[in-house]
Amino acid sequence: MNETTEPNEKAVREIRINPIVPSESVLVATARSMRPKKEEPPVPHDTRTYVETCPFCSGNEDMTPASILRVPSEGDWKMRIVENLYPILGDDNEDPNFVFGLQHTMNGYGRHEVVIDHSSHGIRIHEMTEEQLGLLFATYRTRMEQLYNANPRIKNVLVFKNFGPAAGASIAHTHSQIIAMPVVPDNVQAEVRNSSAFFETNHHCIFCSLIDEALTFEATLYDKDSGEIRRKINVGQFVVERSKRFIAIKPFASRYEWEVQILPLAHRADFLDANPEDLADLAWIFRRTMARLNAVLGGAPQYNYFLHSVPHGQEYDDCAPSFHWHIEICPRTSIPTGFELGSGLFVNTIAPEDAAERLRDARFEGAIRVRT
Numbered sequence: 001m002n003e004t005t006e007p008n009e010k011a012v013r014e015i016r017i018n019p020i021v022p023s024e025s026v027l028v029a030t031a032r033s034m035r036p037k038k039e040e041p042p043v044p045h046d047t048r049t050y051v052e053t054c055p056f057c058s059g060n061e062d063m064t065p066a067s068i069l070r071v072p073s074e075g076d077w078k079m080r081i082v083e084n085l086y087p088i089l090g091d092d093n094e095d096p097n098f099v100f101g102l103q104h105t106m107n108g109y110g111r112h113e114v115v116i117d118h119s120s121h122g123i124r125i126h127e128m129t130e131e132q133l134g135l136l137f138a139t140y141r142t143r144m145e146q147l148y149n150a151n152p153r154i155k156n157v158l159v160f161k162n163f164g165p166a167a168g169a170s171i172a173h174t175h176s177q178i179i180a181m182p183v184v185p186d187n188v189q190a191e192v193r194n195s196s197a198f199f200e201t202n203h204h205c206i207f208c209s210l211i212d213e214a215l216t217f218e219a220t221l222y223d224k225d226s227g228e229i230r231r232k233i234n235v236g237q238f239v240v241e242r243s244k245r246f247i248a249i250k251p252f253a254s255r256y257e258w259e260v261q262i263l264p265l266a267h268r269a270d271f272l273d274a275n276p277e278d279l280a281d282l283a284w285i286f287r288r289t290m291a292r293l294n295a296v297l298g299g300a301p302q303y304n305y306f307l308h309s310v311p312h313g314q315e316y317d318d319c320a321p322s323f324h325w326h327i328e329i330c331p332r333t334s335i336p337t338g339f340e341l342g343s344g345l346f347v348n349t350i351a352p353e354d355a356a357e358r359l360r361d362a363r364f365e366g367a368i369r370v371r372t
Contacts, residue, residue: 011029011030012028012029012030012351013027013028013029013030014027014028015027015028015345016028016252016253017253018251018253019206019210019252019253020191020194020195020206020207020210021187021190021191021194022194023190024190024253024255024344024346025253025345025346026253026254026255026345026346026347026348027345027346027347027348028348028351028352029347029348029349030349030350030351030354040164040166040302040332040333040334040335041299042164042297042298042299042300042301042302043163043164043165043172043299043300043302044299044300045122045124045299045300046121046122046172047122048121048122049120049121049122049123050120050121051121051172051173054121054171054172054173055171055173056114056116056121056171056173056175057119057121057173058076058077058119058120061080064080064082064085064114065082065083065085066082067080067081067082068081068082068083068113068143069081069139069142069143069146071135071139076119077119078118078119078132078135079115079116079117079118079119079132079135079136079139080115080116081113081114081115081116081139081143081178082113082114082116083112083113083114084112084113084114084177087111087112088110088112088179089109089110089111089112089179089180089181090109090110090111090112091109091110091111109153109182110154110179110180110181110182111147111154111178111179111180112177112178112179112180113143113177113178113179114175114176114177114178115136115139115140115143115159115175115176115177115178116173116174116175117136117161117174117175117176118132118174120174121172121173121174122172122173122174123174124174124290124294124300125163125174125286125287125290126287126288126290126291126294126364128287130280130283130284130287131283132283133282133283133286133287134276134279134280134282134283136176136283137274137279137282137283137286138276138279140159140176140178140271140307141271141272141274141279143178144157144159144178144271144272144309145272147178147180148180148272148312151180152313153182154180154181154182154312155181155182155183155184155311155312155313155316156180156181156183156184156185156188156311156312157178157179157180157181157309158178158179158181158185158188158306158307158308159176159177159178159306159307160176160177160179160304160305160306160307161175161176161177161303161304161305161306162177162304163300163302163303163304164300164301164302164303164332165302166302166332166335167302167303167304167332168304169302184311188308188311189311191308191323192310192311192316192319192322192323194206195207195319195322195323195324196318196319196322196323198322199321199322205267205321205322205323205324206322206324207263207267207323207324207326208267208324210249211247211249211263211265214236214237214238214239214247214249215235215236215239215247216235217233217235218233218234218235219231219232219233220232220233233353237353237356237357238250238251238252238352238353238356239356239360240260240289240292240356240359240360241285241288241289241292241360242265242285243281243284243285244281245264245265245266245277245278245281245282246262246263246264246265246281246282246285247262247263247265247285248260248261248262248285248289249261249262249263250352250353250355250356250359251352252352253352254348254352254355255330255346255348256330256331256332256333256346256348257331257333257334257348257349257350257355258293258296258297258301258331258333258350258355258359259328259329259330259331260289260293260328260329260359261326261327261328261329262282262285262286262289262326262327262329263324263325263326263327264278264324264325264326267321267324268324268325269309269310269319269320269321269322269323269324269325270309270310270320270325271307271309271325272309286327289329289359290329291362291364291365292359292360292362292364293329293331293359294364295362295363295364296358296359296362297331297333301331301332301333302331302332302333303329303330303331303332304329304330304332305327305328305329305330306327306328307325307326307327308325308326308327308328309325310323310325334349
């Protein structure tokens with residue numbers, strides 16, 4: 001894969017502001033792709049279906065805690081949820097909150113669970129069937145609802161997946177995780193806060209506005225002195241994939257070179273409201289999006305994905321019109337630099353519009369026409 005700026009392409013160097021979270025800026029600097037750098041390579045593709053020492057493989061169930069949820073409940077399972085042996089949060093901590101000076105602690109109550117996505121050890125997301133992925137999303141939904149209903153202290157349930165060492169995965173067998181928290185993480189809170197502010201001013205969901213722009217907006221900006229085109233935005237320029245109910249978009253201010261976000265076309269704040277038809281369509285577009293990323297990046301690219309849904313609790317009851325649930329897919333193709341860690345400003349060496357075009361043009365096994 002060649003990620004460098006082609007000789008006939010004009011280098012881009014500009015700071016782009018995230019419209020959802022304006023404090024989160026991205027420096028797009030395509031000329032930086034020419035410098036020597038340490039990249040995160042794809043992990044070797046493990047094609048094995050069973051590994052004797054893997055606790056997540058079918059037949060090794062005695063290596064993990066008992067199933068919290070098993071699908072199906074009888075016979076050979078297609079996925080399981082078990083307690084994480086090394087939880088970030090747990091329901092066994094009943095210590096009180098403490099305040100001493102400027103230091104403040106909260107009870108680390110919550111749940112941390114592992115979703116074993118498939119019984120086959122080495123299968124990758126884009127190699128799973130649509131039926132399996134639909135079942136996976138349905139399992140996420142079921143368990144999220146159970147966790148919210150089990151304890152009113154839970155404000156946010158985060159579903160995420162780490163694939164590859166650079167993304168934080170410690171076990172090779174395909175799996176994702178669920179963490180239920182009594183607090184709302186700052187990045188989700190920022191999305192909620194800014195989308196609410198936009199709605200108060202514009203009486204419209206900012207996520208819906210961005211989808212509308214991606215599907216309908218075009219513009220040409222000219223240099224006032226020379227008359228040359230400075231920037232041209234075409235309809236669909238940032239669209240990677242579209243289905244009947246969902247859209248996959250390359251964010252204008254992408255933090256990662258190949259970041260893609262998947263959103264419902266119709267306004268939906270809470271993932272728990274997704275019906276079986278929604279989840280089937282989500283499985284279709286998700287599988288194709290992951291196949292495109294695999295085709296462009298090659299091998300088994302390392303990545304994280306996570307699902308942001310509206311938090312629960314009385315303070316979030318009025319956020320339904322302004323928030324829009326979505327999935328963020330973030331391939332890890334490079335190591336963050338000191339500038340990024342020190343400034344909080346992401347550096348993207350590939351113009352998001354160019355990355356979107358490469359993903360749209362990707363050819364992969366089983367490719368079929370866009371679903372409408």
